[in-house]
Amino acid sequence: MIDARKPRSSGNWLTVYGGPLLIGALSIAGLLSALLYEGLGRYFSWLTLGAPVALTAWFYARRKRQRF
Amino acid sequence: MVHTWSSLISTLFLLLLCITGLPLIFHHEVDELLGYDPKPEIAQPGAVKRSIDEIARTALAHDPGRVLQYISWDKDEPNNVIAFTNNKVDGDPDAATLRAYDAHTAKPLGPVGGGPMLIFLKLHVDMFAGQPGKLFLGAMGFLFLVAIVSGVVLYWPFTRRLKFGTLRDKSRRIAWFDWHNLLGAVTIAWALVVGATGVINTLAEVMLGQWKANELADMVKPYAGKPPPVHLASLDTTLANAHKTAPGMNVSFVAFPGTPFTSSHHFAVFMRGDTPLTSRLLKPVLLDGETGEVSDARDLPVYLKALLVSQPLHFGDYGGMPLKIIWALLDVMTIVVIGSGLYLWIVKRRKHRSHAIAKQPSLQPAR
Structure with missing residues (x-):
C-alpha cells in the first residue's frame, strides 16, 4: 500500500472515481433494462454488465503487451 | 478499519455464498441435465x-x-x-x-428439484441451520455491503495517484493489491445489488409473517371464529373465479387453506403478469375454501413487492443464458476480490508482526 502513493499527480475526483462510476452506472442500467424491457433490454444488459468483464480483460491484455 | 473488520468477519461466509452461488446460477440447466426438471x-x-x-x-x-x-x-x-x-x-x-x-x-x-443443487441451495440459503442460519447469512451479507461502501471510501487515498486499470507486477503483494482494486471497482454496482437483494431475501419469512399478521388478517376478518373448511371447493371453479377477478393474469400458484401463504379458510391464488417485471409481482386472490367464491383480492404491500422484484436481481435468471454467464464471471471476480483482500490482510499483519519485533511503535495499523 506504500507504493500506491507515487509522488506524481495528486489525482482528482474524476480520474479516480470516473471510471468505476461510469461502469457502475452502466451496470445498474443493465440490471434494470433486462427486468423492464424484455427484448432490447436484454441485449442492452448483456453489453453493460459484460463491460466490467471486458474492461478487466482489456486491462490485463494491455499489461501483458506492455511487459513484452 | 471498517473495511478490514467488516470484510474479515464475513470473509469465510461470503466465500461460501459466492462459491455455492456459482452453480446455483445454472440451477435450471443442471437440474434439467440431471433429470430433476x-x-x-x-x-x-x-x-x-x-x-x-x-x-x-x-x-x-x-x-x-x-x-x-x-x-x-x-x-x-x-x-x-x-x-x-x-x-x-x-x-x-x-x-x-x-x-x-x-x-x-x-x-x-x-x-x-432435489439432487446436488438442493445441497448447494441449502448451503447458500441457510447452511442447513433453518431460519437462524438464514438471518445469520443476512447479517454477513450486510457486512459485505458495509465492506463495499468502506472500500469505495478507501479507494481514493490508495489509488488517487494511479491510473484506473493499473496492474503492476513489482511484487506479489502489489499485484494482488492492484487486482483487488480493479476488480472491486468494476464489480461494485453489481455486487451491491446482488448483496442487497440477497439480504432482502433472507427476510422473506419475516415479511411473510408481517403480511399475514396485518393485511391477510384484515382480509380474513369476516371468517374469524369459523371452523376450517371440511370439504374443499373444486379447484377448477376456484381458479376460474380467480381468473375473473384478475383478468389478463395467469396463475403462478394456488395455496391450499392452512398453508403458510394463506389463512386456514381460504385458497390463495397468486396471479402473475407476463413481462419480466410483472411476472414477479404476484397478486393474491383469496377464495373461500368451501365454495371457491372470491372473498378478497388486494395487491401485496410494498415490502413484499420489493422482495419479489429483488429476487431476479439476486438470481440473474431474467436475461437469458448470456446474462447467466456474465453473472457467473462477475461472481468469480468477486471471489477474487474477497480472496485477495484476505491475502492482503494476512501479508500486512505478518509485516506488522516482524516490525513489532524490530521496533515497537509501528504496531498501529498503517493507513
Whole structure:
C-alpha cells in the first residue's frame, strides 16, 4: 500500500472515481433494462454488465503487451 | 478499519455464498441435465387440458397419506403442473415433495428439484441451520455491503495517484493489491445489488409473517371464529373465479387453506403478469375454501413487492443464458476480490508482526 502513493499527480475526483462510476452506472442500467424491457433490454444488459468483464480483460491484455 | 473488520468477519461466509452461488446460477440447466426438471410430453394438436381437480387427485394418489399444499405452474413450461405434497398443510418446507404432472394427460412426469443443487441451495440459503442460519447469512451479507461502501471510501487515498486499470507486477503483494482494486471497482454496482437483494431475501419469512399478521388478517376478518373448511371447493371453479377477478393474469400458484401463504379458510391464488417485471409481482386472490367464491383480492404491500422484484436481481435468471454467464464471471471476480483482500490482510499483519519485533511503535495499523 506504500507504493500506491507515487509522488506524481495528486489525482482528482474524476480520474479516480470516473471510471468505476461510469461502469457502475452502466451496470445498474443493465440490471434494470433486462427486468423492464424484455427484448432490447436484454441485449442492452448483456453489453453493460459484460463491460466490467471486458474492461478487466482489456486491462490485463494491455499489461501483458506492455511487459513484452 | 471498517473495511478490514467488516470484510474479515464475513470473509469465510461470503466465500461460501459466492462459491455455492456459482452453480446455483445454472440451477435450471443442471437440474434439467440431471433429470430433476421433468418436461411435459409434446401435446397432440387440439389436445384439451385435464381438469386441475383430476391432477390434484392423481397427485394425492401418488403420495398416499399426504396432503396438497400448493399447485404451481411453471412460467416457461405452462404444461408442467407442479404439485407440492407434505405430511400436513403447514408441514416443514423441507418435508415437501414436488412432482410434475402433464397438463394434458395428468401423467406424473417425475420429481422436481432435489439432487446436488438442493445441497448447494441449502448451503447458500441457510447452511442447513433453518431460519437462524438464514438471518445469520443476512447479517454477513450486510457486512459485505458495509465492506463495499468502506472500500469505495478507501479507494481514493490508495489509488488517487494511479491510473484506473493499473496492474503492476513489482511484487506479489502489489499485484494482488492492484487486482483487488480493479476488480472491486468494476464489480461494485453489481455486487451491491446482488448483496442487497440477497439480504432482502433472507427476510422473506419475516415479511411473510408481517403480511399475514396485518393485511391477510384484515382480509380474513369476516371468517374469524369459523371452523376450517371440511370439504374443499373444486379447484377448477376456484381458479376460474380467480381468473375473473384478475383478468389478463395467469396463475403462478394456488395455496391450499392452512398453508403458510394463506389463512386456514381460504385458497390463495397468486396471479402473475407476463413481462419480466410483472411476472414477479404476484397478486393474491383469496377464495373461500368451501365454495371457491372470491372473498378478497388486494395487491401485496410494498415490502413484499420489493422482495419479489429483488429476487431476479439476486438470481440473474431474467436475461437469458448470456446474462447467466456474465453473472457467473462477475461472481468469480468477486471471489477474487474477497480472496485477495484476505491475502492482503494476512501479508500486512505478518509485516506488522516482524516490525513489532524490530521496533515497537509501528504496531498501529498503517493507513
